[in-house]
Amino acid sequence: MSLPQSLPLQGLSAVVTGAGRGLGRAEALELARLGAAVVVNDYGQPGRDGSGEASAAPAEQVAAEIRAAGGQAVAHVGDVADFDAARALVDLATGTYGKLDILVNNAGILRDRMVFSMSEDEWDSVIRVHLKGHFNTTHFASVHWRERSKAADAPVYGRIVNTSSEAFLAGSAGQPNYAAAKGGIVGLTTSTAQALRKYGVTANAICPRARTRMTEDVFAGLAVPADGGLDPLAPEHVAPLVGYLASPAASRVNGQLLVVHGGMVAVVERPKVAAQFDSAKETFSYEELDGVLGAYYADRAPDETFAATDVLGLKRA
Known part of the structure; x- marks a missing residue:
């Protein structure tokens, strides 16, 4: 980890969840x-x-790596989907560094299954870690920022970067729990952006595409460059965007969804109305709906789903 000429985050403190490996590790280092x-x-x-059993080793190793490079870091071992653990995480940041400025939510798990085969526990556990985990840390961070802002009678500095996924855009057939959680995270992000902007806080979400243990089977057929060059799917491609969104330079970026991978960043627009139909009388009849909607969808293949799946040329599930 080499230091840049300027340090745009100097004097700021950050929490990165799920930072012991993969994307979270790369983001914490950045x-x-x-x-x-x-x-x-x-x-x-x-x-x-x-x-498996919880272990302090991954978080401690990354914190030690940061300190060895001359930075400041402490480790926290805890399940962010546990409300009290999330409170303790934010308290650790404020107690150690005096305040919290940046929250990067990255922690997650996978329990893939087709919707007709998925168990209740497989659904609940993924929703719990991803969506509730994002909410828990956001809740306690937002309480901290709101209290600081009210005490100062002025906006404070706050940045939230949440982790969604293209799985929610494309529908990912074998991941109904994961896709639903990631879609929920976008809703949480935009709501949070609206609620906290008056306190000086921005909230954005990213859809990263990276080779990690979470995606090892998804990208198994894509080889790492043999010449020793940077893997297009390396988490290091994602981390700079997180660093930018956490910085003062991104003060005008709020409530946004960005896709990032392999040296590419794309801004995803909010869904737009593709077509509108008005009833001839006070309300629609079945026959009239069949006439207008039937004609509109007449040339569409049955496997063509929500229009957002066209983003970045994604294939429909």
Whole structure:
């Protein structure tokens, strides 16, 4: 980890969840490289499905790596989907560094199954870690920022970067729980952006495409460059965007969804109305709806789903 000439995050503190491995690790390292003091959170379970005994090793190793490079970092081992653990995480940041300025939500698990085969636990566990985990940390961070803003009678500095996924855009047939959670995170992000902007806080979401243990089977057929060059799917492609969104330079970026991978960043627009039909009388009849909607969808293939799946040329599930 080499330091840049300027440190745009100098004097700021950050929490990064799920930062013991993969994307979270790369993001924590980048925030530290840009000058932030970082709380590295990870529950440390070895299974990507959330199985196995919790371990302090992943979070401690990343925190140690940051300190060895001259940065500031402490580790936190805890399940962000647990309300009290999320409170303790934010308290650790404010107690150690005096305040919290940046929250990067990244922690998650996978329990893939087709919707007709998925168990209640497989649904609940993924929604819990991803969506509730994002809510828990956002809740306590927002309480902190609101209280600071009211005490100062002025806006404070706050940045939230949440992690969604293209799975929610494309529908990912074998991941109804994951796709639903990631779609919910976008809704949480835009709502939070509206609620906290008067306090000086921005909230944005990213859809990263990266090779990690969460996606090892998805990208198994895509080889790492043999010449030793940077893998187009390396998490290091994602981290700079997170660093930018966490910085003062991104003060006008709020409530946005951005797709990022392999040296590419795309801004995704809010859904737009593709067509509108008005009833001839006070309300529609079945026959009239069949006439207008039947004609509109007449040339569409049955596997063509929500129009957002056209983003970046994604194939429909």
